[in-house]
Amino acid sequence: MFRLEAEVDPVRRDILRGRLRETNTAASSVLRALRGTPHEREVPLHVWLMDERDEVAGGLVGHTWASWLHVTYLWVDARHRGAGLGSRLLAEAERLAAGHRGCRSVRLETWDFQAPDFYRRHGYQVVCVIEDYPPGITEYTLVKHLR
Structure with missing residues (x-):
């Protein structure tokens, strides 16, 4: 049944x-x-940006698995954009993934109206483009090799 x-x-x-x-x-x-290796299980990797009131002003949420960091979310509050904080969050996640987790690469997805150019400026390459996902929007999968 x-x-x-x-x-x-x-x-x-x-x-x-x-x-x-x-x-x-x-x-x-x-x-x-x-x-039996450290890469066997998904392990969360989160980096937070807190403001002067100790509230979330930005952050990166992802996980490591099989020598890869997968970035699920990266966001910076509009009040703090343009100050390089997104770049710092991404760099810190890459550093932790490579240095403490032994990751060799990073992957993420972003939509055309979000940040594909931001990631390209940080050395990411587009490996997949899905048009009309969701309708009217293009999704990009990008990767970066850390070593």
Whole structure:
């Protein structure tokens, strides 16, 4: 019997994620080689920019896995933009990923109206372009090799 549900069940989600990882690891010698290494699991990497009132003025949220940093979110409050703070957040995340986590590369996604040029200026290269995702917007996947 099949049951379609719109709500997320975290227990079933984690079961599915675990079983998919087991299947992938069994099929890939590269993923099997990660077992028992620091790169085996996703580890959060967050860098925060706090203002004078100790409120979030910006931040970078991502995780490291398999020698890669994946940047999920990078944001700086409009009041603080133009002062190089986004560049500092990105540089600090790259430094931590390379120095403390042994990462060799970074990947991220951004939309055409967000920051593709910002990332290009920081050495990122476009590796994938998806037009009309969502409709009327272009999504870019960019990567940077740290070493």
